[in-house]
Amino acid sequence: MRQKDQYGQNTGSKLPYETSLLIKDKKKKLPAQEEFIPHLAFDSVIFGFNGKQLKILVLEYHNTGLFALPGGFVKRDENLDDAVQRSLKERTGLDNIYLEQFHTFGNNARSNATIMRRILAENDYDFPDTYWLLDRFISVAYYALINYDEVAPRADELSDSINWYAINDLPTLIMDHSDMVKMALETLKRNIDKKLIGMNLLPPKFTMKQLKEVYEAILGEKLRRTTFQRKMLSMDILERHEKLFQGTAHKAPYLYSFKKIKNVDR
Amino acid sequence: MRQKDQYGQNTGSKLPYETSLLIKDKKKKLPAQEEFIPHLAFDSVIFGFNGKQLKILVLEYHNTGLFALPGGFVKRDENLDDAVQRSLKERTGLDNIYLEQFHTFGNNARSNATIMRRILAENDYDFPDTYWLLDRFISVAYYALINYDEVAPRADELSDSINWYAINDLPTLIMDHSDMVKMALETLKRNIDKKLIGMNLLPPKFTMKQLKEVYEAILGEKLRRTTFQRKMLSMDILERHEKLFQGTAHKAPYLYSFKKIKNVDR
DNA sequence: GTATTATTGTTACAAATTGAGACAATAATT
DNA sequence: AATTATTGTCTCAATTTGTAACAATAATAC
Numbered sequence: 313m314r315q316k317d318q319y320g321q322n323t324g325s326k327l328p329y330e331t332s333l334l335i336k337d338k339k340k341k342l343p344a345q346e347e348f349i350p351h352l353a354f355d356s357v358i359f360g361f362n363g364k365q366l367k368i369l370v371l372e373y374h375n376t377g378l379f380a381l382p383g384g385f386v387k388r389d390e391n392l393d394d395a396v397q398r399s400l401k402e403r404t405g406l407d408n409i410y411l412e413q414f415h416t417f418g419n420n421a422r423s424n425a426t427i428m429r430r431i432l433a434e435n436d437y438d439f440p441d442t443y444w445l446l447d448r449f450i451s452v453a454y455y456a457l458i459n460y461d462e463v464a465p466r467a468d469e470l471s472d473s474i475n476w477y478a479i480n481d482l483p484t485l486i487m488d489h490s491d492m493v494k495m496a497l498e499t500l501k502r503n504i505d506k507k508l509i510g511m512n513l514l515p516p517k518f519t520m521k522q523l524k525e526v527y528e529a530i531l532g533e534k535l536r537r538t539t540f541q542r543k544m545l546s547m548d549i550l551e552r553h554e555k556l557f558q559g560t561a562h563k564a565p566y567l568y569s570f571k572k573i574k575n576v577d578r
Numbered sequence: 579m580r581q582k583d584q585y586g587q588n589t590g591s592k593l594p595y596e597t598s599l600l601i602k603d604k605k606k607k608l609p610a611q612e613e614f615i616p617h618l619a620f621d622s623v624i625f626g627f628n629g630k631q632l633k634i635l636v637l638e639y640h641n642t643g644l645f646a647l648p649g650g651f652v653k654r655d656e657n658l659d660d661a662v663q664r665s666l667k668e669r670t671g672l673d674n675i676y677l678e679q680f681h682t683f684g685n686n687a688r689s690n691a692t693i694m695r696r697i698l699a700e701n702d703y704d705f706p707d708t709y710w711l712l713d714r715f716i717s718v719a720y721y722a723l724i725n726y727d728e729v730a731p732r733a734d735e736l737s738d739s740i741n742w743y744a745i746n747d748l749p750t751l752i753m754d755h756s757d758m759v760k761m762a763l764e765t766l767k768r769n770i771d772k773k774l775i776g777m778n779l780l781p782p783k784f785t786m787k788q789l790k791e792v793y794e795a796i797l798g799e800k801l802r803r804t805t806f807q808r809k810m811l812s813m814d815i816l817e818r819h820e821k822l823f824q825g826t827a828h829k830a831p832y833l834y835s836f837k838k839i840k841n842v843d844r
Numbered sequence: 845g846t847a848t849t850a851t852t853g854t855t856a857c858a859a860a861t862t863g864a865g866a867c868a869a870t871a872a873t874t
Numbered sequence: 875a876a877t878t879a880t881t882g883t884c885t886c887a888a889t890t891t892g893t894a895a896c897a898a899t900a901a902t903a904c
Contacts, residue, residue: 349617352716392684392716416682416718418658450618450658450718452682520881539863541882561872562880786852805892807853827901828851848903859892866885874877 342437345444348385353451354396355383355489356411357496358404360460360476361513363522366529367476368493369403369465370483374472375434378427379483381492382474383451396454403465403474410457410512414499415492416450422488423448435470455496457512479529500530508549511570517553519565520544608703611710614651619717620662621649621755622677623762624670626726626742627779629788632795633742634759635669635731636749640738641700644693645749647758648740649717662720669731669740676723676778680765681758682716688754689714701736721762723778745795766796774815777836783819785831786810 358369370379384399386392393411400409425446432439439445465474477483479497484490500509510518510526524540544550551571555564624635637646650665652658659677666675691712698705705711731740743749745763750756766775776784776792790806810816817837821830 349714349716351615352617386684386716388714389686391686392682413682416658416679418652418718420655420657448615448654450615450652452684452716536863537881538865538883542862555871557871559872560880561874561878563870563882564872565881802892803852804854804894808891821900823900825901826851827849827903829853829899830901831852846904849901851899853898854896856895857893859890861888861890863888864886867883869882870880872878874875 342432342439342443343385343445346388348387348444350444351447351449352386353383353449354386354392354399355381355451355453355492356396356400356403357381357453357455357493358400359455359457359479359496359500359513360463361526361529362460362476363525364529365478365480366526367460367478368482369474370477370485371467371471372473372475372483373431373434373470376431378431378486379489380486381489382468392452396452400456402468404458404463405466406458406463411454412456412499412503412507413452413454415495416452417488417492418450419488420448422451424487427486431470451492453492453496455500457509459513459515461515497530504530508570517567517569519556519567521565523568608698608705608709609651609711612654614653614710616710617713617715618652619649619715620652620658620665621647621717621719621758622662622666622669623647623719623721623759624666625721625723625745625762625766625779626729627792627795628726628742629791630795631744631746632792633726633744634748635740636743636751637733637737638739638741638749639697639700639736642697644697644752645755646752647755648734658718662718666722668734670724670729671732672724672729677720678722678765678769678773679718679720681761682718683754683758684716685754686714688717690753693752697736717758719758719762721766723775725779725781727781763796770796774836783833783835785822785833787831789834 360367360369369382371382372379382399382403384395386395390398393413396411397407397409400411401407428445432443432445460476465476467474479493482490482493485493503509504527509530510523513526514522520541523544524535524537527540528535549571550568553567553569556567557564626633626635635648637648638644639646648665648669650661652661656664659679662677663673663675666677667673694711698709698711726742731742733740745759748756748759751759769775770793775796776789779792780788786807789810790801790803793806794801815837816834819833819835822833823830
């Protein structure tokens with residue numbers, strides 16, 4: 313209903329909502345095409361780390377058994393990056409999420425009106441054959457890194473649920489969304505040292521072991537403890553804090569945080 | 579029948595060219611909006627290497643003193659990558675150009691109707707205020723690598739000329755095209771070892787010195803001769819051929835080519 | 845012919861980085 | 875006080891990279 317209000321508001325686009333009159337909505341308003349740039353979508357691979365596994369958020373559409381990445385559309389006067397941030401805020405409640413665009417998927421065959429029709433139909437929407445969501449879409453794909461523990465994901469109107477799935481135990485995703493996940497992960501691996509990935513997947517203070525586990529989950533391989541520690545410390549990006557007493561029968565590890573650095577892209 | 583939105587744009591693909599009748603063209607037909615996906619463009623940073631410098635192709639629009647990257651639009655039923663290849667063939671005459679998508683530019687402010695109006699006007703086109711090229715565009719940016727010597731670039735209809743410009747001596751480019759060049763070059767640097775860049779910027783057979791000069795032009799720094807040679811040979815990607823006798827008063831260098839490799843992205 | 849010149853290809857050794865293990869330190873628990 | 879399971883650091887080996895030396899030419903100059 314929050315969404316309904318939103319779709320009812322003027323967005324700054326100077327266009328009257330003529331076409332929306334064509335859509336007889338039974339329950340809720342469908343996205344009106346005048347508000348958005350046609351043929352253009354975005355999808356987000358939202359990564360989180362639960363301490364053991366790398367996971368992503370996946371939507372399940374109502375009554376269909378269809379799984380998909382969360383995505384959305386760009387308003388007529390809205391920056392592309394802002395549109396993605398807006399949608400992420402709707403799904404996660406978080407502001408200022410770490411976001412990286414990694415590819416734009418533009419094959420003609422990627423769009424599938426049949427799937428979209430089924431999703432809309434199962435949601436009891438009534439829509440014309442010319443409804444814009446049935447058209448071909450080019451999708452700009454982003455990956456996001458968020459702190460797993462701080463988030464209570466919220467599904468969108470069309471979806472039953474939004475849930476965390478381990479990266480190596482995903483359901484089959486619609487259209488080319490599996491390719492998106494694959495490419496997102498490859499990009500993440502390539503960027504792991506440049507972009508200080510851990511900064512966004514971990515709480516502010518963390519142990520060296522936790523940081524190593526994030527790296528291992530992303531790279532999909534075990535790392536040598538001593539070499540990893542030496543490398544991280546030599547990079548001069550970590551600040552050491554007090555020890556963490558966990559009540560375990562061994563030496564307590566130090567807590568670290570990432571140094572506040574100015575003017576460096578993370 | 580497909581529906582139209584407020585811009586008069588058709589959102590489907592198989593439409594007659596109704597709207598083009600609105601455009602009274604004095605000389606040539608302007609691109610008709612029904613043929614292309616609205617609001618979506620692409621731009622290409624086309625790299626070549628002349629033996630000394632890294633260069634890119636830049637268009638100059640007729641009578642305006644405005645310089646821009648070559649670009650184009652995606653047909654309603656055309657794959658994004660194919661559209662870029664098609665446009666590159668038009669500019670360079672080459673098929674199967676090495677192409678890499680690197681970023682999609684989607685800021686609202688990047689579009690500039692004033693500039694586009696001026697370009698169209700200086701070309702003696704007559705067009706309505708609602709002409710689709712004056713709308714906001716999201717642009718997917720690619721870089722291409724081509725063999726400098728094999729190409730005779732051809733300007734498009736709106737442009738006076740298309741010419742090679744050294745990467746560090748470019749004219750001021752319109753809109754965000756300078757950002758595109760900058761990001762293309764950064765991506766090229768990052769990819770230089772992974773993607774065997776030289777394969778596409780050099781003739782089939784080349785000396786180690788030429789290969790080193792390509793690397794130096796891309797990275798913008800001098801490399802150590804012996805280290806470079808050792809690294810390249812150890813990568814096991816080069817095939818050694820006959821010596822090249824240049825008529826110079828010193829030892830003749832070997833010619834090399836890249837090994838034919840299957841199933842590896844270059 | 846022979847000496848000269850400007851590279852080129854390779855080797856040798858030093859310096860730096862990384863791999864692999866050893867070992868002492870230390871929070872609980874027994 | 876002994877035991878246990880890490881953690882932080884150090885040591886030495888293995889590998890990679892930086893740097894320079896050097897022999898091998900393909901022309902040209904004499």
